[in-house]
Amino acid sequence: MSDSDQDFLARRRTLRRSLRARRRALSAGQRRQASQRLGRHLAAHPSLRHARRIALYLPNDGEIDPGSLLQYRRGHRWQFFLPVLDPVYPGLLRFAPWRPGQPMARNRFGIPEPALRGRRPAEWTLDVILMPLVAFDDAGQRLGMGGGFYDRTLAKLKARPRHPQLLGTAYQFQRVERLEAAEWDIPMDSVVTD
Numbered sequence: 001m002s003d004s005d006q007d008f009l010a011r012r013r014t015l016r017r018s019l020r021a022r023r024r025a026l027s028a029g030q031r032r033q034a035s036q037r038l039g040r041h042l043a044a045h046p047s048l049r050h051a052r053r054i055a056l057y058l059p060n061d062g063e064i065d066p067g068s069l070l071q072y073r074r075g076h077r078w079q080f081f082l083p084v085l086d087p088v089y090p091g092l093l094r095f096a097p098w099r100p101g102q103p104m105a106r107n108r109f110g111i112p113e114p115a116l117r118g119r120r121p122a123e124w125t126l127d128v129i130l131m132p133l134v135a136f137d138d139a140g141q142r143l144g145m146g147g148g149f150y151d152r153t154l155a156k157l158k159a160r161p162r163h164p165q166l167l168g169t170a171y172q173f174q175r176v177e178r179l180e181a182a183e184w185d186i187p188m189d190s191v192v193t194d
């Protein structure tokens, strides 16, 4: 690896660490308020108005909670999905149907996943994927937790004629001037914040 590659990775690591710490430092009240605002903004987003199949996530490590979107279900035909670590292909995600209150089992990161997985749809049939961000910029570049799970999973979708709208969700303070893209990074269609 060249020196500049090493610098690139070191800068990403530093940025990840500081934004993750900032997000974890929010109080319960701040989180709740931000989640409410995010829910309102998501419900008003054009991509969600006609969406049927929506992938959310359950917040981990201080991530902004997209769950407030559920308050706006009336009048929509939304079906929700959650990411699950692919049991067969390491490093890939699948999306399992989910309803609030369903039995869950924790994955190896401690994040709950639907225990009864049911049929997992092909990723390209989802209308919207909400993606948790660590950092983002105005060009739609994103920095996640560093596992490359979303990038690997979405890379497979590029060849499809139809693919989900990729909406990042984050606190406003996670916006940075410019993120250097890695060659494997898949840009988002837009970002929704609190």
Ligand SMILES: Nc1nc2c(c(=O)[nH]1)N(C=O)[C@@H](CNc1ccc(C(=O)N[C@@H](CCC(=O)O)C(=O)O)cc1)CN2
Residues within 6 Å of the ligand: 057, 058, 059, 060, 061, 063, 083, 084, 085, 093, 108, 109, 111, 132, 144, 145, 146, 147, 148, 149, 150
């Ligand atoms: N809420 C949520 N769900 C998600 C993701 C996510 O980023 N957020 N993922 C998106 O990819 C997948 C899980 N990826 C993750 C990658 C790293 C860590 C994490 O906490 N890493 C720790 C080290 C933990 C360990 O190795 O045991 C760390 O970096 O401190 C968590 C989830 C699927 N589900």
Ligand SMILES: Nc1ncnc2c1ncn2[C@@H]1O[C@H](COP(=O)(O)OP(=O)(O)OP(=O)(O)O)[C@@H](O)[C@H]1O
Residues within 6 Å of the ligand: 142, 143, 144, 145, 146, 147, 148, 149, 150, 151, 152, 155, 182, 184, 185
């Ligand atoms: N399409 C891909 N094929 C193979 N490896 C990949 C692919 N995309 C990403 N990776 C690997 O995943 C690792 C983490 O990537 P990166 O730091 O961009 O993660 P991230 O975008 O923060 O995480 P996530 O996508 O889970 O939110 C990198 O080391 C990279 O080599």
